[in-house]
Amino acid sequence: MTHDELIEQAARLFKVLGNSLRIHILFYLRKHGESTVSSIVDHLGASQPVISKQLSILRKYDFVQKRKEGNFVYYSINDQDIVQIIDAMTEHLDHLA
Template sequence: MDEREAVRVFKALGDEKRLRILSLLRQGERCACVLLEHLNLSQPTLSHHMKILCEARLVTGRKEGKWVYYSLNTAQAPVLEQAVHDLFQLSAVPAEDEACHCQ
């Protein structure tokens, strides 16, 4: 996962409402109307959150009639796990020119 994609993902995860949406989708595919009932959001606000989640590839949507049905993109889980793991991996000892010179 490149840095730009990581920023999109962490932005998507950094909102309480979006985390609640992901939690609701853990129970399976949900119509936008069902999400609206559980979240106390307006339709435009839900659309905004869903756009962010879809752009981060955390959620997929399929249109059926006038409604969109959303589900978790479970294929993204191993990618996210690897990205978080990589963030906490120590790199090699810094080169001499990168070492601290404060002393």
């Protein structure tokens, strides 16, 4: 992969992470592990369609994966590198506070 291609991929990564609701979802999944859409909705207070749309975007970029069991859809973090980014962000923000 060329340097320019790496830069473009980094820009896409930060664009996905540029939405506060998606970051909330990732922080929630990081803390609570695999969760249903309804539990994410209850915790974040956003509507189900809004949460589902954001989960769809996170899934499109392989940040999360989904698993269906009966009537429930479960989401979890799919990319352990994202966990490291979330941890680094948390640590950085703690230092700023």
